[in-house]
Amino acid sequence: MGLQDKYDRKDIRRLNAVNVLNQLRINRELSRANIAAKLGLTRATVSNIVSELIAAGLLLEAEYLEGQSGRPGLLLQLNPNFGAMIALEIDVDRVVIMLTNFKQVRLWRQSVAMPKGASVDTGLGLAEGLLSRALKIAKDKALRCLGIGVAWAGLVNRNSGELAYGPTSRWENVPLRQVWEDKYGLPVYVENEAHAAAIGMYHFNNDAEKNDIVYLSLGVGLGAGVIIDGNLLRGRQGYAGQVGHVSHSPNGHPCSCGKTGCWITEVGAVAILRELSNANVSVNHDASDEVAWIDQVCEMAEAGDEAVLSTLANIGQHLGEGIARLVETFNPSSVIVGGRLGKVIKYASPSIAEVLKNRPMHAMGESVELTVSCSEEDSLVGCLASVFDAAMKNPVFDSVS
Ligand SMILES: [Zn+2]
Numbered sequence: 537m538g539l540q541d542k543y544d545r546k547d548i549r550r551l552n553a554v555n556v557l558n559q560l561r562i563n564r565e566l567s568r569a570n571i572a573a574k575l576g577l578t579r580a581t582v583s584n585i586v587s588e589l590i591a592a593g594l595l596l597e598a599e600y601l602e603g604q605s606g607r608p609g610l611l612l613q614l615n616p617n618f619g620a621m622i623a624l625e626i627d628v629d630r631v632v633i634m635l636t637n638f639k640q641v642r643l644w645r646q647s648v649a650m651p652k653g654a655s656v657d658t659g660l661g662l663a664e665g666l667l668s669r670a671l672k673i674a675k676d677k678a679l680r681c682l683g684i685g686v687a688w689a690g691l692v693n694r695n696s697g698e699l700a701y702g703p704t705s706r707w708e709n710v711p712l713r714q715v716w717e718d719k720y721g722l723p724v725y726v727e728n729e730a731h732a733a734a735i736g737m738y739h740f741n742n743d744a745e746k747n748d749i750v751y752l753s754l755g756v757g758l759g760a761g762v763i764i765d766g767n768l769l770r771g772r773q774g775y776a777g778q779v780g781h782v783s784h785s786p787n788g789h790p791c792s793c794g795k796t797g798c799w800i801t802e803v804g805a806v807a808i809l810r811e812l813s814n815a816n817v818s819v820n821h822d823a824s825d826e827v828a829w830i831d832q833v834c835e836m837a838e839a840g841d842e843a844v845l846s847t848l849a850n851i852g853q854h855l856g857e858g859i860a861r862l863v864e865t866f867n868p869s870s871v872i873v874g875g876r877l878g879k880v881i882k883y884a885s886p887s888i889a890e891v892l893k894n895r896p897m898h899a900m901g902e903s904v905e906l907t908v909s910c911s912e913e914d915s916l917v918g919c920l921a922s923v924f925d926a927a928m929k930n931p932v933f934d935s936v937s
Contacts, residue, residue, distance in 0.1 A: 550929075552577060553585050557594065557614065557928050561640070562740065565611045586612060594618050594638075594928075614639045619682040619927065620674035623919030625729065626650075626663055626688045627876070628704045628756055629827055633666040634916050635673055638682070640924070644673050656707050667720070682927040683723040684716065685919025687732035689757065694774025697726040703792065704756050725922040729753050729875070729915045730777055731768055734761025736918030737872055737909075738768075739925075748868040751914070752779070752859070753875035755827065758800045762866055780804065784858060802854035805877060808833070811850060815843045827876050837883040845883060852884030856891025863896045863904050874909030882908045 555575050559566060566574070572582045589595040596615045618638035625632045628650065635644040646669070648662050667684065674681050690702030697713025716724045727735065730753035737751055751761040758780030762769045769776050780800035781793050788797030789807075801807055805827065812819055812833070819829045836844040859871055873881050873888070881888075885908045892901040 549585065552581065553589060554928050556582065556585050556589065558739075560595070560612060560614050561924065565613045567609055567611055571612070616641060617679060620677070620679035621682050621920050621923040621927070622667065622670050622674075622684045623916040623923070624663060624667065624684060624686045625732075625915050625919070626659060626686065627729070628689055628702075631659070631662050631666060632913075632916065633663075633670055634913075634920070635670040636920060637679060638924075638927075640920055643677070644670060654705070656710050659705070659707070660710075660712075664719075667716075671720070681722055683725060683923040684720065685732070685922040686712065686716075686724065686726045687729040687915035687919050688712075688726065689729050689755070689759075691773075691775045691778070692726050692728045692731075694770050697724065699726070700773070700775070723923075723926060725919070725926060727915075727918065727922065728759060728761070728774070728777070730759035730761040731770070731774075732761070732916075732918030732922070733872075733874055733914035734763050734768060734918065735921050736914050736916075737870075738763050738766070739921040740917065746869045748866065748870070750859075750862050750866055750868045750871045752862075752871070752873045753915070754804065754855075754873060754878070754881060755876035756805045758804055758875075760862065762862075762868075764866060764868075779858070779862065782858070782861075784854065799854070799858045803851055803858070807854075808847070808851055808877070808880065811847045812844065815847045817841070817843050817847065830876065830880055834879050834883075837880070848880065848884040849887040852881070852887030853891060855881065855884060856888040857895065859888060859906075860891055860895035860901060863892065863900050867900055868904060870905045870907065872907045872909050872914075874911065874914045876912065878908055878912065879910045882910055 556571055559571055559574055568579060568582050568586060572579050586595060594615055595612050597610045597612050600609055600611050616637040616639040621636050623634045630647055630650050632647040634642060636642050646666055648666065650659055650662065671681060688699055690705065691700040693700045696711065699707055699710040699712050701708050713724045713726050730751055733753055734749055734751035738749055747766045749763040753759050760777035760779045762777055781798040783797055784799035784802055785797040789801040790796050791798040791801045809819065809821055819832055821829045833844060837848060889906055892904060892906060895901055
């Protein structure tokens with residue numbers, strides 16, 4: 537069965553339009569000829585789609601002078617003023633918001649501390665305060681808001697958008713998508729933070745060979761976002777990727793989940809603090825702040841403190857062993873370690889790489905690219921990608937197709 541039989545013409549036009557927009561999201565500016573070449577479409581097909589997208593307000597074109605000949609050409613780009621997008625991360629110790637235009641240029645960012653053990657009402661109250669401010673800024677700039685993407689440190693039900701269970705916050709069954717869609721009258725996309733980060737990494741990846749990504753979000757907890765053949769593995773309820781609680785060292789340390797020897801007990805924030813203390817490294821650890829010590833440890837590592845570096849190398853060994861299991865399970869092209877501890881894990885990456893070189897069977901470890909992300913914004917980027925994707929697919933194209 538050919539593509540034409542499987543989809544009707546409208547579907548194909550819509551798919552082509554989404555692909556054109558994606559090319560412009562990744563490459564920023566392209567000519568019609570560039571787009572045709574990248575997508576394997578004819579110039580005529582691309583010109584038709586582009587005309588419709590310009591008419592719908594999604595694209596802009598600007599004249600430029602080509603090379604030394606000085607011939608005028610036209611470059612296309614996403615129209616930044618097509619709308620605004622909001623990304624919101626609700627973590628155990630903070631709420632972060634980012635407002636961007638349709639070109640994903642940042643217009644405003646703000647972060648507020650989440651009190652330790654905050655209730656659902658307190659936490660969502662903080663988030664709603666930030667959301668009101670973001671919506672006001674968008675309105676003042678005459679940008680309609682296209683949607684709100686939310687990343688949360690816990691299990692998110694894929695069908696209902698409920699915050700199903702937060703292992704650290706202990707929040708349970710919060711119908712966030714429903715509540716906020718009713719309150720704000722906007723589409724709301726809720727994702728687990730590791731899933732969101734994986735979505736972000738995948739969408740901004742410009743390498744067609746990299747369709748298989750494992751993103752590990754490491755902080756107080758450890759979750760994975762796994763993308764295989766370009767699809768996020770969500771599982772039946774959407775809870776897939778809870779790799780922090782797989783058994784790692786059976787006679788190891790007790791875990792917050794009630795079991796003993798989970799992987800997180802050797803690699804997470806609690807483990808790093810415990811091992812630093814065992815190595816007689818003193819860290820100003822304020823019990824009311826789960827992650828305030830991170831910068832201090834990074835400074836000591838950067839200054840070449842041997843006890844810190846060797847502690848982090850041991851943590852890297854444990855991380856590497858768990859990553860090797862994931863590499864054998866999923867055979868990814870890239871493994872990215874990020875989240876709040878990314879900055880610290882940077883100093884453990886040589887020992888992770890060493891394990892990956894030797895452990896996984898039949899060269900799977902050698903072909904995998906290991907990256908440590910220190911950005912702390914990978915989940916937010918994924919939130920924006922969710923809003924952008926949805927805005928492109930529906931209902932924007934009702935006027936286009
Ligand atoms: Zn556990």
